[in-house]
Amino acid sequence: MNIHVSLGPLVSLIAGILILIMPRLLNFIVAIYLIVIGLIGLFGLGAAHF
Template sequence: MSPLFLESVIALLGGILILVRPQILNFVVAIYLILVGLLGLLQL
């Protein structure tokens, strides 16, 4: 899978989680940034 596809899936899931539970915004943003950073470092 390409990194762009994985980033898109992660962003979509994060957006849905924020819509369902706005209280977890900080948590979702932190997880998104960590995952995208790891994808960039590992060149997946």
Template sequence: MTLHIELAPLLSILAGVAILIKPRLLNYIVAAYLIAIGLIQILGIRLS
């Protein structure tokens, strides 16, 4: 049995949970998410 996890949905879930727990982190979480997704796509990193 193999488990295939994509990075973007996992980051989205973690960011959503963090925002629910601590709403003041919204700006930092969104910025970090966008930077991470942008770097992953620019560098063509595949984590599957």
């Protein structure tokens, strides 16, 4: 059984969980999320499967 996890949804899930746990960090989490998604888009890591 192979499980393919792409990086974008994984980062989204982690960001969502952190926002639920620590709502005060919302601005930082959103900023980091946007930077990571932007870097994934620029360098084409969205197609990478781990």
